[in-house]
Amino acid sequence: MKKILVIEDDVAIRQELSELLENASYEAAVLEDFVNAKNAILAAGADLILLDINIPGLNGELLLREIRKETDVPVVMVTSRDSEADEVLSMSYGADDYITKPYNPTILLLRISAILKRAEHTASVCHYKDLCINSAKGVLKKGEEELFLTKNEMIILQVLLDKQGVIVSRDELMTALWDNNEFVNDNALTVNISRLRAKLAEFGYEDMIETRKKQGYLLV
């Protein structure tokens, strides 16, 4: 389980963020004492840090620069200051991403998972049972047999694969599609999922994707 450290001075947001991250099956840690922030951050050994710029008593941008001297852990700046200048500055200090409040929770999760994936240098090829999935090419391979997926189908399958065993909401799938410039509507998403299922069934993987009523989908 990936550990995400939340550095945020607003207690309500801090709690909700940890809940959001835990629901998305991450391990959430919060920093409550900002006095010795740098050492505490380094000691926490997180896989990713969510860092607010406006923390009383310390400057998030400077803190970021200090952290960068010691470690390459991915840092996402979260802030309510939303000027381009702040973003440029943060990125130049080595932030991996910059998200402004109020953020869309699904998009936040999407960004986090994208950055974690980038940090892991995962290849674009992954495996599911005896399937070999090449997401860049949109091809599923079983031995010599090949199955071609459309871009949308591949995006959906990829999200489900990344969160294997966890229920993925329609909203998450939709956000992932939109993030890839596929602005589909509700009907199109349903159609894409049923096509993907049909293709997988034809390939010998019936019931690979389960529907959980009112919750979403699950790759079993």
Next chain:
Amino acid sequence: MKFGKYVQDELFAIIAGVLFWLVLTVFFAFFYISFSFILFMTVLFLFFAISVLLWGFFRRRKFYNQLFQNLDRLDQKYLLLETLDKPDFYDGELLCQAFYEMEKSMCENVRSYQHSMNDFKEYIEMWVHEVKIPISSLLLMCHNNQDTIAPKYARQIRRLSQYTDQVLYYVRSEHAANDYVIKKEQLGKLVKKAVIQNKEDLLENKIDIHVEEIGQTVMTDGKWFEFILNQILNNSIKYKSDKRQPVIHIFAEDLPSMTILHVKDNGIGICEGDLPNVFKKSFTGENGRHHAKSTGMGLYIVKKLCKSLGHGIEIKSVAEEYTEVIFAFVKNDYYFIS
């Protein structure tokens, strides 16, 4: 400055001069002084009197003509004093002194307003940033408790967030001095960000959105332009037509000198009479009265921001058919000199 008027003004001195001449002439006549001497005295007197009159006239005319000419040509009339040569007559000096005092007091006044405006602006910016924190918490709470909190709550919170953003950008558009950074941005990415921001509203309103491949880069401030697009998309959502499947079509074209971005919807459109006024402050028009509630500020702010960023913006529309917003980004090599 007119000579006639000046003579009228000096009438008392002239009458005094004439009386003095009369008295002198009568006095001379009593003493049997020769007529030719009186004539000589008269000519001499006239010569001096007219000289004094003309001299007084011309040196004033020089000053006042300059004053009125400069007043005409200046667009900031309060700077008049700085453009004048120092007058060489007493009443002119007094006038300049009075001008100087007036200018000084006005500058002080303007300055104090500037200060209070700046304070207000800073406060509003700070307030917006503060208010975004509870808004963020609320959105997260809605998301974390989706099974118990209906989506309608999140919708209202999103509205709240949009209105606070509008305030922030209104303040920024009124005092656009140092808040923006113009750099190379991928237009497609900005469009995507703005569209995703409105994902929930677009889906709830069952609006189909077609975004064509946009590969152009433009010079702009990313955050500002995202806000601009956001406002335009909000309008398209707000003023969709119930008579057909709502569609928003976004595409870009490349011209030799500029990049054009089109955002076209098939909503209720804007009637011809309202079209020239849509960018005016507080203008609501037919649509604002009959359809969705409108503040008349959205497009006004958009126009101002576009002006600051140097983008052209134009709206084409046919009532009951479509509204098309067109942005023009000038391609300028000047920006690329590093």
